Amino acid sequence: MTTHPGFVFNFQVTKAAEKDKQIVFAGHSSGSPIAIYATVWFLEEYIRSNKKQTSHPPLCLTFASPLTTDHTFCHAVQREGWSDCFVHFVMKLDIIPRILLAPRSSTTELLQKIPRFLDPHHKADEAKLASIFVNVMKNASCVASYAACALTGSKHTLFDTMSRFIKLSPYRPCGKYVFCTETGKLVVMKNPDAVLQLLFYSLQIESETELQKIAVASLKTHWTYKDALDKSLQNLPELPLSSDDTIDIGASLNDLNLCPTARQCLRAAGVSEKQKVDNQKKSVHKKDAINKALKALDDYRTTSENDGVGYYDAFKMQKKEEDFKANVKRLELAAMWNEIIEMIKQEQLPDKFEAEKEWIELGTRFRRLVEPIDIANYYRHSKNEDAGPYMIKGRPRRYHYPQRWREHAEQLERDSSGESCFWAEVEELNIASTNKKAPWKEIENRVLTLEKNLRKWYDKKEVEKDVFLEKSTLVKWWHTLPDNHKANSCIKELIPS
Template identity: 40%
Template sequence: MAIEKESVKLNLSNELIKAACIVSMKAHDHNQDYVTTSSFTEVLIIAFKGSMAVNDLYDGDHFGETNVDSSVFPSLQRIGEGQLAKVNGPVLLKFINLLNNSGFKYEVEKAVNKNKKILFTGHSFGGAIANLATLWMLDEYTRKQNIKLPFGCVTFGSPLIGDGTLTHAVRREKWTGHFTQFVMEHDIVPRMMLAPKTSVKEHLSDILELILQQKANRVTIDPNQAKDFLENVLVNASTVANHDAFDLMEPTNSLKERLSSDFIKVSPYRPFGIYVFCTRAEDLGANAPRQQLVVENPNAVMQLLFYFLQLPNEDQDLDQFALQSLTDNFSYEQELNNNGLRLENLVYLKNLNIDLWTSNGTTGEAVRTSNQALFELNASAKWCLLAAEEAEKRKKDNENQIKENMRKYKSDQTKIKAKIIEDLLDEVRNYKQKQGDGENDYYEAFKLQNEYVDFQANVNRLEQAKIWDVIIEMVMRKDLPDEFEVWDELVALGTCFRRLYEPLDIANYYRHAKGDGYLAVRPKRYKFTQRWYEHKNVTRFELVSESNFVAEVEELMKEVIKPKNKTIEEIKQGFESITKKVNERICDEKIVNEDVFWGKYILSKLQEKLV
């Protein structure tokens, strides 16, 4: 099931899946928060215990989401905006307590030191903890410490725990292949967090207790309670699925945003990782072997979570179906014993435009046989799945268009590649060198605008600003693939652009004597490109960077000329702080580059005024 070559992950086997499922179920009966198994000498399996207490699932009356702790999960955000992902608050708190107050970290570190593979696992809400543990390890070990240790996460009937930003971050970092989420076709637990607490609280405590007691077959579930619970979850799942489907088909429609934000609060939770839906074709009977439908596209997963929870046909008894949606949560071990959860049964959902609607021909019939559960979906479901696939293609087309515009041929005859952005960068590099050969530097020359070359440089600056503003706008509208912001060439070009052009923007800003300080109105094209660079180099965001510190110098210069907010001592301290930071950056191998403007001329001018 290894999907992404870029990640080092644990390759699953039938034996590992079986061991993970068994120990996940056993974890429910243990007093401690997790259990380990030594069934495999080369693999450490850590299974987490779930909870069925209402307070451990919901915080408040709605969905209980909260921002992730950026010190524990620094990658779980949209890089450019600095927008943190939201996760289930009680589940996050439980994991943080586990991280701080148990031997969990010791178990992990011991396995790492022995170069053992690690498999995190959990059933139901234990799977939610397993997902967070894996995300923590990816950030802590893979990104921070650059340890390429194979590990992964397998869950069984896990609820959704994070929002779309978390999904985006997982795909951006190419971590999808680390997560395998098994879901029985009608299991209600993976869908229940799509409903707010207010809509299900009447039966929630009883239902959670009933689900937990099913494992020992100690209770008979009230069909009316089960039906009411299913209907409430299904209604809210429908709202989320329709909301997302509309977004896929009409991505630029602002009416949807206004309606959803003003009148409808939909669940923030969205799927991530690889989902394996354990399905059974209805016309083959209850004893037929299950087909395991593998889905990577999170938008397609969201649609299937909703459509697979609906009645398969009108003749199905609703009470019976509702009971099945509850009992399915504890049927994973039984399915395992029936050889259902095996890698040989995997069917990959892909190429929907080619396969999903095909009914004639050899290929179509083969697809119909293997993907029977898909062909039983109604037309609306199929259209939503197609929209999910088309949305990904549209984003990829947008990315290819940007790359093409960066690689226009200067001459059709010579076929010499000349990147538009790099051409403009070279022009401003020449301008910087030429203006730096005289008494001033390119910053001061651009600020004065005394020569025609200064005017040309300003035209160049505006052209570059337009290119990057369009790119940033597309990123913010989510019109590009999730991994776009970590594309090496983009990060490199963005860094060169920021270091060469931001001083010119600052010079232009203070040339026109604007009111507020520059940093208060700093353009997104510089914030985003800076964040991309810092994310790639695993460093924290700095408000004052190597490309904009001159704005701080300008503010101190204004205070010297016309004191307003600072005393002379405070100005001197500010100057010393900036000078020290500049000298540190001059010695930093990651920052030293011909494109960086060190502001020596304006720093010396400020120093003269302070003497």
């Protein structure tokens, strides 16, 4: 009988974590991705879930790691604030960290032959190595140039056109990178856009005559990390892994032999990062305006409830001046949140923005107060007859995003936080039952699901009691349901008789 190695690994990690030890995952070359994903597993299992206690975040050290993380992965890691857990060491001449910037079809042969270089008697085909080296660096050039155009806002360029026909590598840097120069200096960099540029520009040849020499060196260097970094790793806590990127770059540009174009790209990466932070600071000023408008809608809701009509139905009927004013606030809030969501889509805000507690709470309050009257407006103008149901065709991104933030932060099931949009289902079920478009058996499960959710949200105070006022659309529709269903309904005690 054998024990699965995964079980042994899990047991060892659990035992070490229980003793509150620092967990370090490390890997070289193709073993690096395993270390990366093991670190993410630990972060999810022990840090984010809060199910298991440990005071030490894990540390992932990789050496000569090929890029295996894409933009989505990097966004998630940065959103959670986990970037500092990943430290990648890259030798200036090593081709392997750049190799997956080229199509897999053109690098498979090289990847298969890499182990042979462990054999000191193996003689490499220098011409073939040079060909593969050129191919990798040409593709790296396309990726870096396209990324640089995006940083500077120059998307309508040759590279933008080329990207429609040439499939660029999806892989991007994630975490801190430590570039090891030929003089033994270490350049620490955290900005992923700057790292991508350095991966390309720090491995350049000055003339065609040294191509084969550099190509061979780019593979031999892959096996020199132990000797080159042995002293540095002995003093790992003293490495400037948390220092300012600009200082490190400025002190070591000459050691990396960067050309003026490379320096411009690094500068653009720094400017882009700073602009995101500035945009976030500006968005803070929107909070006051958002809260003020939400307060006005909250007062409108209270006034409507005092009149015996829920604010959903009051807004839908639009009989009073207060209803008109509420609509103005709805439009103001929609404009402010549309601007924020567009900035997120255009990657003009830091990745951590979506995980900030204040914005998650503000987004949740915004959804619960504004989306119901957005739905009321949608069905008041019969937009469903032209565009279809609100949840399928009409729901704006300004509600999707904050809902997703909350579900992720609180580790809820996807789409379980629909307390702000249940009115759309009420409207659709009302249409189906009132107009006899669907027999009871066809909508029964939908009704049961809606009632179950309403009960849960009401008990958790996520929907207000005005939903169940006698003149409410929900209550009027519920009274039309079959008597045997109403008798056993989980919300019957909330419904006025």
